[in-house]
Amino acid sequence: MTDSSLIDSLLRSNVRTSILIAIANDCTSTQSLLDSDLASESGVYNTLTRLREQGLIHSPQADHWSLTGLGQVAAKLIDNCQQTESVLAIDSDFWRTHGVTAIPPRFRLRLSELAGGQVVTATETRPANAISEIERRLVNSNTISAITPVYDEQLANAGTTGEIERLIFDEAVFDDVIQKTISSQLEAKETIRVANVSVTVTITDDCLLLSLPTLDGTYDAQTVFIAETEEARCWGNDLLDFYWGSAQPLERYLSGQN
Numbered sequence: 001m002t003d004s005s006l007i008d009s010l011l012r013s014n015v016r017t018s019i020l021i022a023i024a025n026d027c028t029s030t031q032s033l034l035d036s037d038l039a040s041e042s043g044v045y046n047t048l049t050r051l052r053e054q055g056l057i058h059s060p061q062a063d064h065w066s067l068t069g070l071g072q073v074a075a076k077l078i079d080n081c082q083q084t085e086s087v088l089a090i091d092s093d094f095w096r097t098h099g100v101t102a103i104p105p106r107f108r109l110r111l112s113e114l115a116g117g118q119v120v121t122a123t124e125t126r127p128a129n130a131i132s133e134i135e136r137r138l139v140n141s142n143t144i145s146a147i148t149p150v151y152d153e154q155l156a157n158a159g160t161t162g163e164i165e166r167l168i169f170d171e172a173v174f175d176d177v178i179q180k181t182i183s184s185q186l187e188a189k190e191t192i193r194v195a196n197v198s199v200t201v202t203i204t205d206d207c208l209l210l211s212l213p214t215l216d217g218t219y220d221a222q223t224v225f226i227a228e229t230e231e232a233r234c235w236g237n238d239l240l241d242f243y244w245g246s247a248q249p250l251e252r253y254l255s256g257q258n
Helices: 003-011 016-024 030-035 041-053 069-089 091-099 129-139 153-159 170-183 185-190 230-245 250-257
Strands: 057-061 064-067 117-123 141-147 163-170 192-195 200-203 209-210 223-227
Touching: 003 016, 003 069, 016 030, 016 069, 030 170, 030 185, 041 057, 057 230, 064 069, 064 153, 069 091, 069 230, 129 185, 129 223, 141 230, 163 185, 163 230, 170 192, 170 250, 185 250, 192 230, 200 230, 209 230, 209 250
Parallel strands: 141 163, 163 192
Antiparallel strands: 057 064, 117 223, 141 200, 200 209, 209 223
């Protein structure tokens, strides 16, 4: 049986998936699996037999189960799929109407790390809802790192009260706005780099702020995805690291224009 057919077999059976994940989460005795109501008694026994035949679990002692290396990989893949689905279910309209390709592929595969977030959007009665929420979180943060394809007044204002640790501007916005508006503040050039970016990611003391362009590439200032977990902040910092490594330091970028 190939690996692809193995994963397909698991995903086609809710019982096999549930029992594999249960064992991964330390529900390891046969009795505890029977008590968990994941399936009928015969269903539990049949599934345990099937998982063992597939090499996903083994029995280190009587009536107790543990994942094999193959089972650990499969359980992680399934858990990642389930967590990603929970992220997409937070606001399916957001993911349907925005361009997720603005996020590099390796980070799209890690969207599960944004579980527990929320989407804040403008409404007819509160047209500044998203902007106000972003501003509130930025102003109340002591440290801020960001990637931005547009000039963000909230981010600029927050920089007067919080410490900007790292900031990556898109080339166009840097050329058109930043050099003209904050040229006197470019002494802090080690904290600024320039790159081609289309996604807005801001990491504060306690949250991640993510803004995606719409499907036609238009910047959307009226919608923001917010996640407050440490896992989401790590995702944002890793994404910033990814861009920071290839972005041009300010001195090099400016010298290239001369």
